[in-house]
Amino acid sequence: MNQNLILEAEALYHVYESSALDGNVVALRGLHVKVRPGEAVAVVGPSGSGKSTLLKCLGGLMKPSAGNVAFQGRQINRLTGPELVSLRQDTVSFIFQDANLLPDMNAMDNVAQPLRHQGASAAYARKKAEDLLNRLGMGSRCRGMPAQLSGGEQQRVAIARALITNPKLILADEPTGALDPITSREVLSLFARLHEEEEVAFLLVTHSREVASFADRSLELREGRFIAQHGNDVDISDLGNTRALIIDETGTMTLPPEILTKLGGPGKFDMETDQGKQILTLIRSESDKSEDFSQKGSLVLATECPACKYQYLDDSQECPSCGSSRPMVLEPDS
Numbered sequence: 003m004n005q006n007l008i009l010e011a012e013a014l015y016h017v018y019e020s021s022a023l024d025g026n027v028v029a030l031r032g033l034h035v036k037v038r039p040g041e042a043v044a045v046v047g048p049s050g051s052g053k054s055t056l057l058k059c060l061g062g063l064m065k066p067s068a069g070n071v072a073f074q075g076r077q078i079n080r081l082t083g084p085e086l087v088s089l090r091q092d093t094v095s096f097i098f099q100d101a102n103l104l105p106d107m108n109a110m111d112n113v114a115q116p117l118r119h120q121g122a123s124a125a126y127a128r129k130k131a132e133d134l135l136n137r138l139g140m141g142s143r144c145r146g147m148p149a150q151l152s153g154g155e156q157q158r159v160a161i162a163r164a165l166i167t168n169p170k171l172i173l174a175d176e177p178t179g180a181l182d183p184i185t186s187r188e189v190l191s192l193f194a195r196l197h198e199e200e201e202v203a204f205l206l207v208t209h210s211r212e213v214a215s216f217a218d219r220s221l222e223l224r225e226g227r228f229i230a231q232h233g234n235d236v237d238i239s240d241l242g243n244t245r246a247l248i249i250d251e252t253g254t255m256t257l258p259p260e261i262l263t264k265l266g267g268p269g270k271f272d273m274e275t276d277q278g279k280q281i282l283t284l285i286r287s288e289s290d291k292s293e294d295f296s297q298k299g300s301l302v303l304a305t306e307c308p309a310c311k312y313q314y315l316d317d318s319q320e321c322p323s324c325g326s327s328r329p330m331v332l333e334p335d336s
Contacts, residue, residue, distance in 0.1 A: 005075030008093070008171050008203050009037040009060060014069035016055050029055040030066065031226040039170065040201040042193075044217035046208055052226040053207035054175055060205065061096060061173045062086055073171075091120060095164035099176040101156035103148040103163075109135060109155075110144040113162040120167065127166075134162040138192065154185035161192065165202075174206035178213055183327040184319045190216050212330050215301045301330040 004010055016030040029052045037043050045053050058064035060071055062078045071078050073093045078086055095116075103112045113131035118124065135144045138158045148156060157177070164172055177193075178186035193216055196202045206213065214220045222230040305314055312323040319328050 004036075006038070007036050007072075008039045008041075008074060009035065009072070009205065010075075011035040011060055011071045012069055014056070014059060014071070015067045016052075016059055016064070017067045029226050030059065032069075033223075033226075033228060035060065035205075035221070037171065037203055037205050040197075040203050041219075042197050042204040042206075042217040044206055044208060044214040044220040045223055046211075046214045046220050047223035048209055051223045053209075053223055056223070057173055057175050057205070057207050061094060062090060063096075091116070091167060093169060094171045094173060095167060095169040097157075097160055097164050097172060097174040097177045099179040101148070101153075101160040103156055103159060105148050108145045108147055109140065109151065109159045112148070112159055113166055116163060116167050130166055131162065134166055135159070138162050152185075153181050154188065157181060157185075157189055158192070161189070165196070169202065171203045171205065174204065176208055177206060178210070179208075183329070186212070187319065211332075212301055300333050302333045304329045304331045 012034055014030050014033040014035070015028070018027040018029055020026050033056065035043075035056075045056060047053055055064070059066040059069075062071070065079065073089055076089060078089065081089065103109075104115065107115070110128055110131045113134060114124070114127035117127035117130060132141070132144055135141055135158075138161060140155060140158050140162070143151060143155055146155070148159075151159065157180075178189050181189065190213065193204065197204060197216075204217065206217070208214055220232045221228050222232070303314070303317065303319075306312070307314070307321040307324065307326055308329060309326040310321065310324040312321050314321075314328065320326070321328060
């Protein structure tokens with residue numbers, strides 16, 4: 003394992019055992035993941051593709067069926083329970099879709115809790131928690147109980163809690179999934195500032211192109227396999243060590259990642275044949291609604307409200323005419 007990598011996984015498999023008629027479920031199929039210090043990586047894909055399972059295995063919250071995971075060169079499957087807890091506390095923090103705040107503690111005490119677990123005094127932990135909440139614009143709400151906080155405020159508290167131990171890596175599972183579009187952009191802006199100014203590394207899983215655009219590169223996960231990679235420093239070895247065309251007993255075809263990428267990712271395709279030339283043509287079906295992460299371009303604020311056609315003249319996040327949230331649209335690279 004490479005000690006220069008903050009996180010590395012090799013040949014990661016995970017199988018959920020099931021007594022159902024269709025048998026066990028293979029959630030991860032030999033994945034390779036590398037995250038460098040200070041790098042932001044997104045794992046993108048639809049629901050059921052294995053994103054949350056991958057995050058749990060990478061964070062040591064779940065033991066994979068096979069494969070290795072290492073933090074800074076130390077393989078976590080070789081550590082004892084206390085050693086793993088200590089390594090996680092020193093290296094990684096988690097942010098989940100739901101803030102998961104302790105309901106009987108106010109915001110400040112929720113943030114201070116990880117330091118208290120490490121043995122810090124209550125006074126020191128609360129002072130550092132208060133400083134973090136002030137930095138995140140939550141100073142006036144630091145004594146608020148979770149039930150009194152909005153979704154965006156709860157997520158900011160969860161972010162402060164994740165930062166209080168000065169982690170080198172943050173693992174985030176759909177961190178904006180429960181937020182409205184405007185609050186989601188505020189959280190992503192905060193992530194970007196932490197990434198750039200504090201050099202915090204991120205690995206986040208999402209089905210949203212807008213969230214993925216925050217990262218330096220993104221890995222596209224479908225049915226437990228990485229089928230494409232987008233962004234900077236793309237390493238084709240992360241997609242798998244072999245290339246194979248597989249056809250199972252039902253006639254379902256599995257294509258090599260490079261070919262699948264050229265097709266724009268997996269989905270439902272209509273087939274047409276040119277009978278004169280015997281050429282098979284694959285055409286993406288209109289009924290396939292999965293988001294295509296292979297499209298090149300930058301996400302920008304829409305210039306027109308899709309609901310009432312109001313023309314935006316500034317950077318406002320909400321339409322002043324009808325109140326709709328302003329969407330992001332893909333602007334192709336020139």
